[in-house]
Amino acid sequence: MIPRKISVAKKKTPQEDGTTEEKIKQAARKVFIRKGFAATRTRDIAEEAGLNLALLNYYFRSKEKLFDLIMLENMQQFMLGMKDIFNNESSTLNVKVIDFVANYINLLKSQPDLPLFILHELKANPQKFVENVGVKKVLFESHFFKQINEATKGKIDSFQLVINMMALTVFPFIACPLLKSIGNLKQNQFDELMEERKVMIPRWINSMLKIK
Amino acid sequence: MIPRKISVAKKKTPQEDGTTEEKIKQAARKVFIRKGFAATRTRDIAEEAGLNLALLNYYFRSKEKLFDLIMLENMQQFMLGMKDIFNNESSTLNVKVIDFVANYINLLKSQPDLPLFILHELKANPQKFVENVGVKKVLFESHFFKQINEATKGKIDSFQLVINMMALTVFPFIACPLLKSIGNLKQNQFDELMEERKVMIPRWINSMLKIK
DNA sequence: AACTATTTTAATCAAATGATTAAAATAATC
DNA sequence: GATTATTTTAATCATTTGATTAAAATAGTT
Numbered sequence: 419m420i421p422r423k424i425s426v427a428k429k430k431t432p433q434e435d436g437t438t439e440e441k442i443k444q445a446a447r448k449v450f451i452r453k454g455f456a457a458t459r460t461r462d463i464a465e466e467a468g469l470n471l472a473l474l475n476y477y478f479r480s481k482e483k484l485f486d487l488i489m490l491e492n493m494q495q496f497m498l499g500m501k502d503i504f505n506n507e508s509s510t511l512n513v514k515v516i517d518f519v520a521n522y523i524n525l526l527k528s529q530p531d532l533p534l535f536i537l538h539e540l541k542a543n544p545q546k547f548v549e550n551v552g553v554k555k556v557l558f559e560s561h562f563f564k565q566i567n568e569a570t571k572g573k574i575d576s577f578q579l580v581i582n583m584m585a586l587t588v589f590p591f592i593a594c595p596l597l598k599s600i601g602n603l604k605q606n607q608f609d610e611l612m613e614e615r616k617v618m619i620p621r622w623i624n625s626m627l628k629i630k
Numbered sequence: 631m632i633p634r635k636i637s638v639a640k641k642k643t644p645q646e647d648g649t650t651e652e653k654i655k656q657a658a659r660k661v662f663i664r665k666g667f668a669a670t671r672t673r674d675i676a677e678e679a680g681l682n683l684a685l686l687n688y689y690f691r692s693k694e695k696l697f698d699l700i701m702l703e704n705m706q707q708f709m710l711g712m713k714d715i716f717n718n719e720s721s722t723l724n725v726k727v728i729d730f731v732a733n734y735i736n737l738l739k740s741q742p743d744l745p746l747f748i749l750h751e752l753k754a755n756p757q758k759f760v761e762n763v764g765v766k767k768v769l770f771e772s773h774f775f776k777q778i779n780e781a782t783k784g785k786i787d788s789f790q791l792v793i794n795m796m797a798l799t800v801f802p803f804i805a806c807p808l809l810k811s812i813g814n815l816k817q818n819q820f821d822e823l824m825e826e827r828k829v830m831i832p833r834w835i836n837s838m839l840k841i842k
Numbered sequence: 843a844a845c846t847a848t849t850t851t852a853a854t855c856a857a858a859t860g861a862t863t864a865a866a867a868t869a870a871t872c
Numbered sequence: 873g874a875t876t877a878t879t880t881t882a883a884t885c886a887t888t889t890g891a892t893t894a895a896a897a898t899a900g901t902t
Contacts, residue, residue, distance in 0.1 A: 457667075684863090687860080
């Protein structure tokens with residue numbers, strides 16, 4: 419009697435491969451970010467993915483569940499990028515500002531719609547998403563926060579300064595169509611304007627830190 | 631034969647009175663600003679106004695036409711407030727910054743959702759609204775722009791400085807739910823934070839102007 | 843190769859939505 | 873007061889949307 423040969427091939431499940439599921443997620447990310455939740459139809463996502471409409475419910479059960487997943491991933495991407503920068507104990511305050519600004523401008527140049535999407539959906543549904551961010555701890559216990567306090571001797575509220583960094587870095591992307599119109603800018607000119615801001619924002623922040 | 635007495639009473643048309651029409655507009659403004667175009671149903675507006683659903687089509691023909699009207703009014707309100715401030719030839723650059731910041735923070739404290747609404751809908755449909763703003767002329771031909779150029783001797787791009795003023799003033803309202811969460815702020819604390827910014831933003835702008 | 847499990851498909855469904863309709867109500871005119 | 877014009881109403885409609893269904897196709901297992 420010959421012993422059965424036992425197959426050691428791992429069970430292959432499409433969920434682990436993530437081919438169809440991943441396609442849907444990528445398409446959903448694109449369309450949700452571009453149009454927002456309310457204006458996005460499940461059919462839009464299916465078309466973007468080149469897949470059958472019913473697969474969205476098969477894999478994610480509902481439009482809303484798919485959206486929640488995408489939204490949380492996006493928020494993590496947007497917010498937690500600060501973590502390494504703010505907690506790098508070997509960099510100065512000024513280098514942290516430079517890194518923050520460069521990091522976010524580069525990120526947003528490749529995904530210019532991300533902040534407006536996040537902030538719009540956040541306002542539509544604040545309770546649902548805000549508590550999952552985890553950036554409170556990142557920020558208030560960071561090396562960066564300490565550095566601001568030391569540099570300003572409490573003259574400037576550290577939180578206000580962080581707001582300023584975010585405002586100066588992120589707002590142009592949020593207001594992009596308006597600024598382009600006001601300034602008569604093509605897209606490449608807007609890109610140049612943001613490159614210039616990469617250099618200038620750390621200088622502006624530094625000048626704020628120097629106020630007597 | 632007695633001459634007919636001619637009635638001089640002006641024809642009263644509800645459109646001129648604007649009672650029902652005005653109610654619909656006010657309700658539409660509220661709901662559109664709160665939920666955006668896509669997430670707002672005509673039934674929401676009718677309920678907000680306490681009127682029958684069919685009146686929206688009777689008076690405004692379509693949801694979209696009603697929205698376009700509201701959007702344009704909102705953009706005018708938001709953008710053209712700059713006009714008087716920027717063209718006041720008897721005020722200094724610094725006073726203009728103070729007036730701009732105070733004016734907009736006061737406006738946005740009473741209508742905190744306005745900027746996010748405008749910028750979100752602007753991105754959804756840039757061609758439709760941007761050309762109607764008229765702020766390009768207001769800004770680039772303003773006394774204020776001249777003052778910046780003189781004060782900085784071209785060291786800072788004037789447009790970049792205006793972006794900074796807008797960013798520092800408007801962004802906290804756009805990001806309000808996020809900032810409240812991060813900073814653990816109640817609404818009255820957020821309001822205080824914005825009052826503090828009324829004072830600090832002109833100082834921050836001034837420090838930028840002084841960069842060598 | 844046969845059987846079972848999973849994925850995909852196209853049709854269909856139930857509910858929601860912006861819009862229309864026709865009648866009732868109200869206002870205006872003479 | 874009778875007639876006409878306008879506004880309002882509630883029902884209805886046509887279309888759209890997220891979701892479901894059942895069968896076909898494909899993949900996995902023995």
